[in-house]
Structure formats: structure tokens, C-alpha cells
Amino acid sequence: YTLRDLLQKFEFIRNLDSNPETKIVSLLGTIDSRDAILTAEKTHFIHNDTIRRQSIHPPLMTINSYKDPKKECHFFKTNDNKVKPVSDDELGMRDPCASEFSFVKGVVELKELTSNDNFHWALAVLREHIDENPTAKISVIWPATDVHIRRYDQQKLHIVKETPEMYQKIVKPFINEMSTFKKLEWVYKILYENSEQGRIIYKHYNELNANDGFILLPDTRWDGETLESLYLVALMYRNDIKSIRDFRPQHKDWLIKINSLLKSVIPPCYNYAIRADELRIFIHYQPSYYHLHVHVVHIKHPGLSGGLHDGKAIQIDDAIEYLDFLGSDGWNAASITYTIGENHPLWGRGLKDEVQKQLKEVNINEPPKVINSIK
Numbered sequence: 001y002t003l004r005d006l007l008q009k010f011e012f013i014r015n016l017d018s019n020p021e022t023k024i025v026s027l028l029g030t031i032d033s034r035d036a037i038l039t040a041e042k043t044h045f046i047h048n049d050t051i052r053r054q055s056i057h058p059p060l061m062t063i064n065s066y067k068d069p070k071k072e073c074h075f076f077k078t079n080d081n082k083v084k085p086v087s088d089d090e091l092g093m094r095d096p097c098a099s100e101f102s103f104v105k106g107v108v109e110l111k112e113l114t115s116n117d118n119f120h121w122a123l124a125v126l127r128e129h130i131d132e133n134p135t136a137k138i139s140v141i142w143p144a145t146d147v148h149i150r151r152y153d154q155q156k157l158h159i160v161k162e163t164p165e166m167y168q169k170i171v172k173p174f175i176n177e178m179s180t181f182k183k184l185e186w187v188y189k190i191l192y193e194n195s196e197q198g199r200i201i202y203k204h205y206n207e208l209n210a211n212d213g214f215i216l217l218p219d220t221r222w223d224g225e226t227l228e229s230l231y232l233v234a235l236m237y238r239n240d241i242k243s244i245r246d247f248r249p250q251h252k253d254w255l256i257k258i259n260s261l262l263k264s265v266i267p268p269c270y271n272y273a274i275r276a277d278e279l280r281i282f283i284h285y286q287p288s289y290y291h292l293h294v295h296v297v298h299i300k301h302p303g304l305s306g307g308l309h310d311g312k313a314i315q316i317d318d319a320i321e322y323l324d325f326l327g328s329d330g331w332n333a334a335s336i337t338y339t340i341g342e343n344h345p346l347w348g349r350g351l352k353d354e355v356q357k358q359l360k361e362v363n364i365n366e367p368p369k370v371i372n373s374i375k
């Protein structure tokens with residue numbers, strides 16, 4: 001099925017989540033009687049023409065070489081698959097209002113609401129275009145598993161301090177169950193079967209040292225249009241690190257190399273419209289997928305719907321730095337505090353009980369059943 005077919009067959013069941021800040025809505029439904037999650041996200045406004053044209057002509061990827069990524073990344077693939085160097089004109093910033101798709105020149109309908117003193121409000125319809133100014137990014141997960149549905153469903157969050165003992169007893173067995181080929185198939189398809197090949201931004205791979213390498217590509221969360229919500233993901237070839245818990249001092253040099261490669265490769269890919277120190281580079285704990293991958297996000301990214309802002313993100317710089325202090329067992333020996341939703345399987349599999357135990361140990365009682373009742 002194409003995404004258009006999937007949309008036509010979608011039968012609504014209920015709302016999963018909606019966030020007016022991030023302008024994302026997720027619905028649960030069925031397609032051919034199997035569960036489906038439909039997500040729509042409004043795209044940002046045009047205010048930098050250069051970036052939009054970039055994403056239409058994605059940068060040419062570099063293979064096996066990161067010696068001079070800047071140079072390589074100044075070449076782009078055009079739609080008819082030719083390689084073209086970037087002109088000076090394309091490198092410069094433009095007047096954001098000049099575009100016929102901007103919210104200045106691109107207003108096709110306007111309904112003035114009110115004005116008061118020096119304040120004026122109106123509703124507007126803007127000119128849209130599928131390449132130049134698309135309205136929204138739509139994605140479908142089908143068939144969706146229970147894990148997907150729980151992940152997207154609105155849920156109550158809790159702060160958990162996971163000790164090394166809790167990791168061994170509760171989390172590690174869960175991670176082993178989640179590390180099957182089937183659950184990580186999309187990762188292997190990108191790494192080994194050319195899935196999403198046209199979207200790859202950078203590939204660092206050397207057959208003699210395959211474990212060293214990674215593939216950098218846009219995360220499905222990114223609309224591919226708005227630089228300020230840039231969201232990339234770097235998938236590592238090595239499969240011996242399932243989560244940050246497996247980081248050991250001997251991984252330090254490698255992690256440092258990955259970190260600086262990401263910082264040096266990404267800015268030229270986007271015409272230096274983003275700088276290295278505007279990139280938030282982090283990993284999640286708990287992640288949804290237990291195969292090492294690194295998130296790279298623009299510092300201005302508004303809300304990461306259950307990611308950065310709810311305490312799952314560990315900056316890669318911190319993860320590296322701590323290896324100096326954690327001893328030979330690395331992150332295996334740390335207590336890690338993070339946020340987890342009640343729908344996460346680990347909450348029911350023991351984290352809930354442990355949190356209650358920890359609170360009792362420091363004499364924090366359960367809240368009374370009725371709070372602030374007025375007699």
C-alpha cells in the first residue's frame with residue numbers, strides 16, 4: 001500500500017494524543033482490521049529559503065571518508081540524480097519575506113479579527129505548495145503493535161531512579177527480550193538492505209572495521225523542511241551496545257570520534273545554516289529500540305513529544321565524561337534517573353514497586369486519598 005491508500009482505508013477509533021505546542025495529533029484506528037497510528041504535524045513557516053531548497057536536493061553522501069567532509073558535502077544531488085556543486089547564491093541567506101510562500105507575500109485570504117490600540121489580529125490562509133510550502137507531515141504506523149500504541153498514548157509520567165540492581169533484575173531481561181531481529185528490523189534494513197537509501201546524509205563505513213561505522217539520516221520525526229526542528233538519527237553498525245548501560249571506559253575514544261564526526265559533518269550538509277554548537281547530541285534511556293543510535297537535534301527544536309523534555313535524554317558529552325568516574329564497569333555501575341510513562345512495560349514489570357519502595361525508605365508516604373476536601 002502507498003501512504004495515500006493507507007489514509008483512505010483508515011477507520012478512526014480514538015484520539016491518542018494531541019499537543020497544541022508541537023502541533024502534533026496522533027489518532028488510533030484500523031486499516032484492514034489491523035491497528036494503525038496516524039500522526040499529523042503542521043510544518044513551520046518559511047523564513048529561510050535556502051534550507052527548504054536544500055532538503056529538496058539532499059546532500060551527496062560521502063562513503064568511507066571523513067577526512068574532508070566539508071568539501072564533499074558542498075556537492076548536492078539534483079532531482080535527476082546529477083551531482084551539482086552548491087553555488088554562492090545558494091549558500092547565502094535570503095530575505096524571508098520575498099518568497100511567494102512566506103506569510104508576508106503568501107497570504108491568499110485574510111479575516112481581520114480585531115484591533116486594539118497598537119495590536120492587530122487576523123486569521124490567514126497561506127499559499128501552499130507540495131514542494132515549496134507543504135502544510136503538514138503525515139505518518140502512518142501500520143500494522144501498529146501494542147508497544148507502538150502505548151508509546152503514542154497519553155500517559156502519566158513518573159521519575160525513576162534506576163539503580164544497578166534494578167537494572168540487573170528488571171531492565172536487563174526486558175532489554176534482551178526487546179533485542180530480537182524482528183523488533184530491530186527497520187535498523188538492519190537501513191544498515192544492510194539500502195532502506196531509505198536516498199535519504200542518507202552521511203555514511204561512515206569501512207569493511208575492515210565495520211563495527212566502527214554508522215549511518216546518519218533524517219529521523220522519521222523530522223519534516224525534512226524546517227531547519228529549526230532538524231532531527232537526525234545516527235545508527236551504529238556495532239551491535240554489542242544495546243543501551244547506555246553497556247558504555248565502558250574502552251568505548252570512550254570511539255564515542256569521542258563519533259561525537260566530533262557528527263559535529264563536523266552536519267553543518268556543511270546544511271550550508272552552515274546550523275553550527276556545531278547548535279546541535280543537541282544525545283541518546284535516550286529508556287530508548288524504544290535497543291540498538292545503539294544517537295539523536296541529533298537542533299537546539300531550538302520545540303518539544304520532542306516524550307523525548308528531550310521528559311528526562312529521557314542523556315547528552316553524549318555527559319555520557320562520555322562520566323566514563324572517567326564510573327570505574328571499569330562504566331554505566332553499568334551508575335544509578336540513572338529518568339522519566340517513564342505508566343504505559344511502558346517496565347513500569348508494570350517492577351519499576352512501579354521499586355519507586356514506591358524507594359519513597360518509603362526516605363519516609364515519603366503515599367498521598368492521602370482526598371486532598372483539599374472542604375467540609
Ligand code: M7G
Nearest residue numbers: 186217218219220221233284286287288289307
Ligand atoms: P529511541 O530513543 O529508541 O526511541 O529512538 P524514542 O525516541 O521513540 O524514545 C529511535 C529513533 O528512531 C526515534 O527518534 C524514531 O523517530 C526514529 N525512527 C524509528 N523508526 C522506526 C525509524 C525509521 O524507520 N526510519 C528513521 N529514519 N528513523 C526511525
